[in-house]
Amino acid sequence: MALKLPIYMDYHATTPCDPRVFEAMRPYFTETFGNAASRNHQFGWEAEEAVENARKQVAELIGASSKEIVFTSGATESDNLALKGVADMYYERGDHIITAVTEHKAILDTCKKLEKRGFKVTYLPVGCDGLITPDDVRNAITDKTILVSIMMANNEIGVIQPIAEIGKVCKERGVLFHTDATQAIGKIPFNANALNVDLASFSAHKIYGPKGVGGLYVRRKNPRVMLVPMIDGGGHERGMRSGTLNVTGIVGLGKACEIAKEEMPSENERVFQLREKLRTGIMDEIPDVYVNGHPTQRLPGNLNVSFAYVEGESLLMGINDIAVSSGSACTSASLEPSYVLKALGVGEELAHSSIRFGLGRFNTEEEVDYTIGRVNEAVNRLRELSPLWEMVQEGVDLSKVQWAGE
């Protein structure tokens, strides 16, 4: 089969809808279009049945009961609901929240908003591997702490936090534990009870479902977690999230979870092999390439590497038939390089030189081979163009140079 260009290798940003998911959703656009809240006719009953079936599919993937799943518009809303909902419900018990500096903006910006409202937030630093330790959490908990929120897998560097151990610490101290599992649920095994998680955010479009739908796991037993809703209205989703249910999207989310549960072991092995092929194909050929984040405790499809002496955006231009993303400042509106890489202690120079490859379900070995060739060619060409590379070849220590622009 001929290679089709451009190649998509940015599966952490979003994923294509699996054709099986799309087929499952199709009838709910035009035929079975009822409002799941319509209790008095066939159209409503069918929609409700479809939603409840999806709820079961999601629950089965994450080791929960159906009643613990709240459907939302996506993981950002779920993160907001978890943090603000807990803060508003438990503020009399305490005003302290613990999170980490490498969290997604949906968590960090929500925490900043809560700080403005008087809550105190501890942002735990990470080690150079991108991980925090259960002891970091234990030491940060005070008698005012009401919630710990630590993501399961990082969206940039793919590192997987020790969620089960952190959950255990939280349980011992009687503190609620939320995890932003957007990059994890559907990609790696997740069991809410085994992980001691009380709340977990997830999204359909990261796991081959449609955009605009996601959910929040809310524990009902030991302890029963209560939330103040952010959206008021008809009292849908047991009062936690009002608004007519996105039946079609929810059906897609459910189907995506069902497929993930079934195919995760074989898919992970295949994606991991592709990732390793890509990693060795690049690193065996090119010197001065560094993996960002823990080398093994990471998502099977994630490869985040820095190509020293080559700026990330110029490298993206050089491999413009491959869709990947960069931690370079030039690719972001803020003109600041990745805060996640900075938190790891990766120098700004290497942060500017980083590329995130996200491999997934529909990538092929052929695509990986092509990518290796294109990346290596572009890096070599750009290094020939790089004054930094030239200086290093001449034996100059770049850290000792007095840069004019500083």
Add this chain to the structure above:
Amino acid sequence: MAYSDKVVDHYNNPRNVGSLDKKDPNVGTGLVGAPECGDVMKLQIRINPETQVIEDAKFKTFGCGSAIASSSLATEWLKGRSVNEALAIKNTAIVKELNLPPVKIHCSVLAEDAIKAAVRDYQHKQPAVEEKAEEAAVNG
């Protein structure tokens, strides 16, 4: 972000990539920017001591496509100009020629800085000339 055709052209076919002997008294070298900022430009010019005209210009750039294009364009414009004409090149002309969006204007500023730094380096290498000129002025 979409790049202008001219930026893409300079990125794909950069003009005058390379290095001149920085010890040559007729070569001026400008090294501007910093790796932490994501942009470093090295721009070199070789000046004919008789005519004071720039005979050759070379660059190497670590930076985004717009930074590479700005320095590539600068070397094109420098060749054949006098030192004073080189100093008259403004970043706004580079912005206009390459159609740079506002977030990339700093790339053109860096190119202008690199030109000025290269000329300054060349001038610093000419104390003998200045002294001679001064002597001539004193004696005259």
